[in-house]
Amino acid sequence: MDPLVSIKDERCTNCFICVKICPVKAIRAISDSKAPKIDENRCIGCGDCIDACAPKAIQYRSSIDDAKTILSSKEKKIAITSPSISAEFNDITDYRKFVAMIKSLGIDHVYETSFGVDIVANKYMNFFNDFKGRYYITSCDPVVVSFVEKYHPKLIPNLVPFVSPKIAMTKVVRTKHKEKINVIYIGPEIASKDEALLYRGDGQIDCVLSFPELRHLFEEFDINENNVDFSVFDTPLGFKGSLYPLRNGLIQAAEIDENLLTTHVISIEGKKAMVESIEEFEHNVKVIHRHIHVNYGNSLTGPGISNKGNRLFKEHLVIKYANKRISNFFRAEWYQDLENYSLLSFDRKFKANDQRLPDPSEEEIQKALKLMGKKAEDTSDCNQCGYNSCREFAIDMAKGIVIPEMCSTFALSHSKTFNETLKELNEKLAITRQTLRETEAKVKTEHDSARQASELTNAMLEKLRAGIVIVDYKLKIVKANSVFCTILGEEAEEISEIIPGLVGADLKKLFAPDIYNLFSYVLTDSESIDSRDVIHKDKILNLSVFPIINNQVAGGIIRDMKAPEVQRAEVIKRVSEVIDKNLEMVQQIGFLLGEGASDIEKMLNSVIKFYEQEKRTK
Numbered sequence: 001m002d003p004l005v006s007i008k009d010e011r012c013t014n015c016f017i018c019v020k021i022c023p024v025k026a027i028r029a030i031s032d033s034k035a036p037k038i039d040e041n042r043c044i045g046c047g048d049c050i051d052a053c054a055p056k057a058i059q060y061r062s063s064i065d066d067a068k069t070i071l072s073s074k075e076k077k078i079a080i081t082s083p084s085i086s087a088e089f090n091d092i093t094d095y096r097k098f099v100a101m102i103k104s105l106g107i108d109h110v111y112e113t114s115f116g117v118d119i120v121a122n123k124y125m126n127f128f129n130d131f132k133g134r135y136y137i138t139s140c141d142p143v144v145v146s147f148v149e150k151y152h153p154k155l156i157p158n159l160v161p162f163v164s165p166k167i168a169m170t171k172v173v174r175t176k177h178k179e180k181i182n183v184i185y186i187g188p189e190i191a192s193k194d195e196a197l198l199y200r201g202d203g204q205i206d207c208v209l210s211f212p213e214l215r216h217l218f219e220e221f222d223i224n225e226n227n228v229d230f231s232v233f234d235t236p237l238g239f240k241g242s243l244y245p246l247r248n249g250l251i252q253a254a255e256i257d258e259n260l261l262t263t264h265v266i267s268i269e270g271k272k273a274m275v276e277s278i279e280e281f282e283h284n285v286k287v288i289h290r291h292i293h294v295n296y297g298n299s300l301t302g303p304g305i306s307n308k309g310n311r312l313f314k315e316h317l318v319i320k321y322a323n324k325r326i327s328n329f330f331r332a333e334w335y336q337d338l339e340n341y342s343l344l345s346f347d348r349k350f351k352a353n354d355q356r357l358p359d360p361s362e363e364e365i366q367k368a369l370k371l372m373g374k375k376a377e378d379t380s381d382c383n384q385c386g387y388n389s390c391r392e393f394a395i396d397m398a399k400g401i402v403i404p405e406m407c408s409t410f411a412l413s414h415s416k417t418f419n420e421t422l423k424e425l426n427e428k429l430a431i432t433r434q435t436l437r438e439t440e441a442k443v444k445t446e447h448d449s450a451r452q453a454s455e456l457t458n459a460m461l462e463k464l465r466a467g468i469v470i471v472d473y474k475l476k477i478v479k480a481n482s483v484f485c486t487i488l489g490e491e492a493e494e495i496s497e498i499i500p501g502l503v504g505a506d507l508k509k510l511f512a513p514d515i516y517n518l519f520s521y522v523l524t525d526s527e528s529i530d531s532r533d534v535i536h537k538d539k540i541l542n543l544s545v546f547p548i549i550n551n552q553v554a555g556g557i558i559r560d561m562k563a564p565e566v567q568r569a570e571v572i573k574r575v576s577e578v579i580d581k582n583l584e585m586v587q588q589i590g591f592l593l594g595e596g597a598s599d600i601e602k603m604l605n606s607v608i609k610f611y612e613q614e615k616r617t618k
């Protein structure tokens, strides 16, 4: 079974309000921005954390599915409603409509707890009148009972040993209906959901619905006062038990003397009042000399009631409803019922379930104070954590209930560190930004330089009379000048107008293998090929290929040997080569023959001069 109260971690915003508000410190704060954890064993089911949690991360166990299962069963279904209905359903004009709406859900009989209140009140009256020297704490409120069992187990013998009115009424109803029945209790105290689990047999409640859950069912089944007829509560009806939701409603129902000068019972209500009065009762009962009737106050407030309006107005509604119920009341009949059903056993026992945490040592407390950033002499006690003093906070910190982050001094000093860290980070960020700006400027300059260099190279390549081509290791053209395109022919020239420099073109598609293999060779072996004549279509090309980046980029210089300017230069070059070779021969012959060689040299030199002159005049 799900715990009575649980936290949906994903909704939690780590505000720690629930940790601060829990009257029994059943919620532990956890570091690392995790949602707090509710200790199910320590929880007393007051529901305060649920109402305090703004993001609605805390919820109580839903009983809607259980109720639907009961409603769809073939067995007889009984509903018992709390007298608090008057404070919750003030939007329903007549309580008879309310009864009819419940019956429309498929309920066979609807009873009011107020008769159970009357029975229990009567028991209390007799019990208090039969005073045997022990003072008692009333035990109608399951939150109060749980608080005593878990945090003041020594007071268990001082709890009045009777069941609560809702259990008393269940016993009445189960006695009246002999057949098998399912009982649904409808009321505002969510702790009743756990209380019901304690009883089997004639006190067994099969499902506890809160008022918001009942409204949910009305809505789901489309039930409202306009589509039902009047109906009435089943008997036995309550008398003054309708006043039960009020602080001293039970005492009034019991007609116990409340005169402040003579009374033996003090009525107390509220969270702080419950905690303090029971604490005081434990230590000072000999001085108090009174029974205490304690309510946590959830009959008109808390998460089990959806009307969050003004409390006094709700009290007014309860009184108005009680007056209406007891007007024309058949007191004799009620008295007879009271006598009859009072014969049932309404006794109950309580069980210690000590959840008190051991007190930490002084050393542990001092360690916690130090961690909070508090010095021994520091008594600032700002109370912002919700504690009366730093020491109290430190004690709970040592017990593992709160974490230092909840202390504003710690949070502040931590935020200082955080701010310093933030400042450092900002400074680093500023330096990084500046570096980035400088790098960007440098890259831009380099980019501009590279662009200028590229433009310069392109211009220079275009000035050359030879065809220039640069290819990558896949023989794709990286760059080529216009002379290269001209050498390749018209088609290549047209393409170069669209793709300048034939960038990306495949050399293998432009040349035959005997030419492009020369480039492959240079790229593979990283050795130059100098002045190789090759045939391309109808042209004789003179090709030199050389590596630019070993194995990656190679360059080629190509000259069309049929071009006039190339022809003349080439003739001169080649005649020079012939002369050099002949001269070498002549020198060798001269060396052998001695005379006559100089005349031949003169003749050949004159041929060279002629061609050079020709070149200059062109």
Ligand code: SF4
Pocket: 007, 011, 012, 013, 014, 015, 016, 017, 018, 019, 035, 036, 052, 053, 054, 055, 056, 057, 058
């Ligand atoms: S009150 Fe709600 S949001 Fe705040 S810490 Fe508790 S569960 Fe989380």
Ligand code: SF4
Pocket: 005, 021, 022, 023, 024, 025, 026, 027, 038, 042, 043, 044, 045, 046, 047, 048, 049, 050
């Ligand atoms: S229901 Fe009450 S006792 Fe339980 S965790 Fe919430 S505030 Fe604490």
